[in-house]
Amino acid sequence: xxxxxxxxxxxxxxxxxxxxxxxxxxxxxxxxxxxxxxxxxxxxxxxxxxxxxxxxxxxxxxxxxxxxxxxxxxxxxxxxxxxxxxxxxxxxxxxxxxxxxxxxxxxxxxx
Amino acid sequence: xxxxxxxxxxxxxxxxxxxxxxxxxxxxxxxxxxxxxxxxxxxxxxxxxxxxxxxxxxxxxxxxxxxxxxxxxxxxxxxxxxxxxxxxxxxxxxxxxxxxxxxxxxxxxxxxxxxx
Numbered sequence: 001x002x003x004x005x006x007x008x009x010x011x012x013x014x015x016x017x018x019x020x021x022x023x024x025x026x027x028x029x030x031x032x033x034x035x036x037x038x039x040x041x042x043x044x045x046x047x048x049x050x051x052x053x054x055x056x057x058x059x060x061x062x063x064x065x066x067x068x069x070x071x072x073x074x075x076x077x078x079x080x081x082x083x084x085x086x087x088x089x090x091x092x093x094x095x096x097x098x099x100x101x102x103x104x105x106x107x108x109x110x111x
Numbered sequence: 112x113x114x115x116x117x118x119x120x121x122x123x124x125x126x127x128x129x130x131x132x133x134x135x136x137x138x139x140x141x142x143x144x145x146x147x148x149x150x151x152x153x154x155x156x157x158x159x160x161x162x163x164x165x166x167x168x169x170x171x172x173x174x175x176x177x178x179x180x181x182x183x184x185x186x187x188x189x190x191x192x193x194x195x196x197x198x199x200x201x202x203x204x205x206x207x208x209x210x211x212x213x214x215x216x217x218x219x220x221x222x223x224x225x226x227x
Binding site for chain 2: 002030032034040041042043044047087089091097098099100101102103104
């Protein structure tokens, strides 16, 4: 089943923060976050494994709560380059790398 | 990060013809690759899992006789869209897990297929 992302879209001004959530009805082994620009392929941001870890990548970080089967992506002090569609991809323990993607969250950052 | 290439990046073909798309892992070996299809403003939908040395595994609803997958080597998988029709027009993207912990996957740049 497809994970559910929220919000569907968010509009920010440069420097503002945003949170994108990803929720699954299935037990998860890992959550993968990607950003896709219009007309391009998704670009890998980070992966989180079960264990409730939190990871960071410059001003973008994420958390994974395996008990709640949820992950959140945090974007702080947003930049124009952060604009795009963000997808979470989820994998169960026996999926051998198969990812099921959420519907995406469109993030627009204005000057 | 790891590099995955795809060729061609764009293809326009006539209805009824076949189109082959190549996916290569450039700096790592991939015994498994995945093929996705993405329609405008939609999410990525997994079509099939390409397995080196064995048959591909197709997702429910994907016609295996229409979308032929061959994993010829540890660095190359091909997707052939046979007898293409306008409704097959889409963005086709492959991905390959690197084999690292959690199986980080990197996507190829995608192939935009337009069937006239």
